[in-house]
Amino acid sequence: MRAAVMKGTVFVLLVGIPLSPGVLGGYTPFAQLSAFRPQGILLVAAVSVLAFNRKSLRLYAVLGLALATIAALNTAPRLLTNADPAPPGSTTMTVMGANVLGGGASPETIATLIRAQRPAFVSLPEAREDLRKAIEAKVPGYRGYTIQTDESPVSATSVLVAEKLGDVRFEPAGDPTSFGHVAVSGGALGDLRLIAYHSFPPIPAASGRWRDDLKAIGPWCAEGKAVIVGDFNASIDHRPFRKALGDRCRSVAPSVGKGLVGTWPADRPAFVRTQIDHVVITEGVTPLDFTAYDLEGSDHRAVVAELAV
Numbered sequence: 035m036r037a038a039v040m041k042g043t044v045f046v047l048l049v050g051i052p053l054s055p056g057v058l059g060g061y062t063p064f065a066q067l068s069a070f071r072p073q074g075i076l077l078v079a080a081v082s083v084l085a086f087n088r089k090s091l092r093l094y095a096v097l098g099l100a101l102a103t104i105a106a107l108n109t110a111p112r113l114l115t116n117a118d119p120a121p122p123g124s125t126t127m128t129v130m131g132a133n134v135l136g137g138g139a140s141p142e143t144i145a146t147l148i149r150a151q152r153p154a155f156v157s158l159p160e161a162r163e164d165l166r167k168a169i170e171a172k173v174p175g176y177r178g179y180t181i182q183t184d185e186s187p188v189s190a191t192s193v194l195v196a197e198k199l200g201d202v203r204f205e206p207a208g209d210p211t212s213f214g215h216v217a218v219s220g221g222a223l224g225d226l227r228l229i230a231y232h233s234f235p236p237i238p239a240a241s242g243r244w245r246d247d248l249k250a251i252g253p254w255c256a257e258g259k260a261v262i263v264g265d266f267n268a269s270i271d272h273r274p275f276r277k278a279l280g281d282r283c284r285s286v287a288p289s290v291g292k293g294l295v296g297t298w299p300a301d302r303p304a305f306v307r308t309q310i311d312h313v314v315i316t317e318g319v320t321p322l323d324f325t326a327y328d329l330e331g332s333d334h335r336a337v338v339a340e341l342a343v
Contacts, residue, residue, distance in 0.1 A: 049078060049098060053105040060245050060274040065236040069308045071271040072109060072294055078102045112270070112293025118320050120342035126322065127343055129228070131157040131263040131311055132329055132336035136187030137165050139331035145172035147327060148194070151338050155218065156194040157230035157263035166192035179204035181214040189213045191264070193230045199223060211247045215264075226319075226343055229254060231264035236272075248274045255283035255316050261341065262314040265334060269308050279314065286313040286321040286339045295326050297335045313339035 052067045052074055067074065082098030085091040120126060130153035132144060137160070148156060148169070156176070158166060163180040170178055175197050182190040193216045195202055200221030206214065212234040219227045233247040234240060248268060254260050255278075262283075268275035270288055279285070287293050287309060296307020311334055315321060320342040326335040 050101050053078060053101055060241065060272065062236075062238040062241050065241050065244070065272065066238070068271045068273075069236075069269050069310065070306070071105070071269070072308075073306060075102050075105045075109065079106075109294075112288040113291055115289060115291050115293075117290040117322050120320055120322060124320065124342040127155075127261075127341045128153040128338060129155045129157070129261055129263050129313055129341065130336060130338045131159075131230075131265070131313065133159040133232070133265040133311065133332060133334035134161045134165065134329070135332040135334065136160045136190075137162065138333075139329050141165060141168035141172055143330050144169050144336075147329070147336055147338075148173045148176070152196075153338065154196045154199055155228045155261070155263065158192040158194070159213065159230070159232035159265045160188050160190060161192035162187055162190040163192070166194065170194065179216055179218075181206060181216055183210070183212065183214045191216055191230050191232050193218060193228075195228075211250050212243060213247075215250070225259050227254070227258065227260045229260055229262045229264075231262050231266065233265065233267040235267045244268075245274045248272075248278045251275075251278035251283065251314065252280060255280055255314075258316070259318040259343075260316045261319055262312075263337075263339075264312070265310065266312050266314075267310050269310055283314050283316050284321075286315060286341070287324040287337075289321040290324050292324045295324070297326050297337060299333050300328060300335045301333060307335075311335065311337045313337060313341075315341065319343055 078098050079102035082095045086095040166178045166180050170176055176194045178194040180192040191214050195218055202218050202221035205217055213232040216230045217227050234243045236244040297309050297311040322340040322342055324339045326337050329336045
């Protein structure tokens with residue numbers, strides 16, 4: 035009996051920790067596993083059902099199903115939450131984010147999506163100045179800005195802003211991150227800031243750098259009204275990301291029932307993608323809708339959000 039309890043406890047720990055949102059999610063290997071937690075829930079449930087017919091595995095099957103059920107209930111709000119109505123007197127705004135894979139996505143591909151969606155703000159991680167200017171030439175009515183922290187195309191972050199927003203200012207946003215980030219303010223934005231962001235990925239050799247980049251989000255959430263768009267290299271199941279959001283920021287997709295819409299890797303079937311590209315909003319901004327679009331030439335899907343400000 036004691037041996038069975040010990041084995042069951044070990045099983046619960048080994049399976050339960052990866053299925054729990056954010057438990058040790060900032061460290062290897064949990065940072066990598068947490069990115070695909072929803073798929074892990076389905077895998078544990080499926081294996082548990084298959085194992086139930088074998089008497090020697092029945093205990094583990096029951097424990098596995100229980101853990102998967104608890105995890106699924108915790109995840110369900112990302113699919114079941116309805117969008118809030120736009121507050122009376124608010125103004126709607128469309129924003130877009132697209133990691134262009136260092137220029138893998140062509141200017142025409144990106145421009146076509148911009149012309150179709152007409153976003154007021156476009157965040158373009160991994161877009162160098164030459165690519166940004168090529169896109170500008172194809173979408174009249176926009177002007178842009180680029181920051182690049184080193185010679186690698188990955189370190190470039192560009193933005194495009196619709197001229198209807200008026201005489202806005204472009205500047206680095208707060209403390210530096212690995213790839214830089216751009217804040218847009220002024221003009222018709224009033225007290226709202228639009229921020230283009232790109233985090234370092236949680237690779238095993240540099241997960242600390244990833245956690246440090248995510249910490250930059252916290253002050254933006256606390257400093258005032260903001261919309262942060264880009265490649266966060268983190269899902270809502272990552273503890274460092276949720277900690278950075280705190281109680282003042284939220285990701286749009288799970289706030290409108292689309293929290294399981296995968297954005298990376300775009301070249302894999304939809305059921306094995308994870309959502310690491312986000313539109314993050316502070317208080318004072320209402321999420322209305324979220325959509326992801328295929329972006330030929332990139333390993334990310336573009337994300338477009340409708341907001342009320």
